[in-house]
Amino acid sequence: MKQTITIKVDPQQPDTKQIQAAADIIKKGGLVAFPTETVYGLGADALNPKAVSNLFKAKKRPTDNPPIIHVENTNTIHTLAEQVPPKADTLMKKFWPGPLTLVFKRSKNVPDVTVAGLDTVAIRMPQHNVALALIRESNCPIAAPSANLAGKPSPTTAEHVLKDLNGRIDAILDAGPTRIGVESTVLDLSVDPPVVLRPGGTPVEALKQVLGEVKLHPFVAAEKELTVEKTRSPGMKHTHYAPKAQLIVVEGDITVVMATIKLLITQYWFQDKRVGVLATAETAWAYEADVVKSLGSRRKVDVIAANLFRLLREFDEENVDVIISESVSTEGLGLAVMNRLRKASGYNIIKVGQP
Ligand code: TXA
Ligand code: MG
Numbered sequence: 313m314k315q316t317i318t319i320k321v322d323p324q325q326p327d328t329k330q331i332q333a334a335a336d337i338i339k340k341g342g343l344v345a346f347p348t349e350t351v352y353g354l355g356a357d358a359l360n361p362k363a364v365s366n367l368f369k370a371k372k373r374p375t376d377n378p379p380i381i382h383v384e385n386t387n388t389i390h391t392l393a394e395q396v397p398p399k400a401d402t403l404m405k406k407f408w409p410g411p412l413t414l415v416f417k418r419s420k421n422v423p424d425v426t427v428a429g430l431d432t433v434a435i436r437m438p439q440h441n442v443a444l445a446l447i448r449e450s451n452c453p454i455a456a457p458s459a460n461l462a463g464k465p466s467p468t469t470a471e472h473v474l475k476d477l478n479g480r481i482d483a484i485l486d487a488g489p490t491r492i493g494v495e496s497t498v499l500d501l502s503v504d505p506p507v508v509l510r511p512g513g514t515p516v517e518a519l520k521q522v523l524g525e526v527k528l529h530p531f532v533a534a535e536k537e538l539t540v541e542k543t544r545s546p547g548m549k550h551t552h553y554a555p556k557a558q559l560i561v562v563e564g565d566i567t568v569v570m571a572t573i574k575l576l577i578t579q580y581w582f583q584d585k586r587v588g589v590l591a592t593a594e595t596a597w598a599y600e601a602d603v604v605k606s607l608g609s610r611r612k613v614d615v616i617a618a619n620l621f622r623l624l625r626e627f628d629e630e631n632v633d634v635i636i637s638e639s640v641s642t643e644g645l646g647l648a649v650m651n652r653l654r655k656a657s658g659y660n661i662i663k664v665g666q667p
Pocket of ligand 1: 456495
């Protein structure tokens, strides 16, 4: 166990001395959790193999699942990537800094452990002054997976990070809750046409507008577990976002979804189970269960995305045996929300009457 220092910083204008204190830890090969616009990341010097190997240990992350490398200016990517196709320039101009991770053929400068032995590297420029200042002061690209224990929902507050990693990391920069709440979209540019490997904060529709043709990896909209052979992004095959309780996702027309959830509540009550429902602002009133939580209005999918991981974590404190969740449309950020919910449920999905 080490002592984890919490450094409270202003999200817009972080104090330089505080950022320097955190950057000193990164420079010495330590681990610092920091906010981005999506979720909190756990940072280490991407070019220091020992530091990155400690990063995997702290998170208990399987070593075959590489982290994303965070940069604060676009020039750095040329030292990390071997080939940067022209499409990348267009994407970086439009979406960086922001929730879009680009996968390139890797340069030999990047240690094997940082890319988990792959021949590609995933890079993004976060849109958060604290993250950008930390990378600048550390004077190195920062490898940062989400700052949760492997398998848990990604952290959207410093409290979530400490719950999982207190005593396992050197410091955390606490700048309050993150804005977007789901992780970045991961786009593979090492192939053509580009392939979305993980839906996230940048909607696929926005990528299509810029690129024309974009493919979705089968995992993106998967409604059941796919075999490992189809895996291109290693993270796809690992357990993810799982709350303690069994999660069931009910998908389809909302009135039929509601009726189905009510029926399921009665069935679980009959088995003496404690039941939670993950509902929305328009529907939460209708359920009688042990715990009912609302993700927000169905008309504001950005709010739903921002609340999702926090609510999954809150259910862990409620000692429910089962959580039954509504679903949302897969348009825009909804695709990322449904991808996370389906994975969190271990693809325990009930399909009812389609809209
Ligand atoms: O928003 C985010 O992306 C957050 C913040 C902290 O930036 N980071 C994040 O990192 O979600 P992580 O490590 O939890 O997820 C990274 C994803 C994993 O699914 C991983 O498999 C994939 O990116 N990935 C990393 N390197 C890759 C590569 N070379 N090729 C394909 N996928 C890669
Ligand atoms: Mg993660």
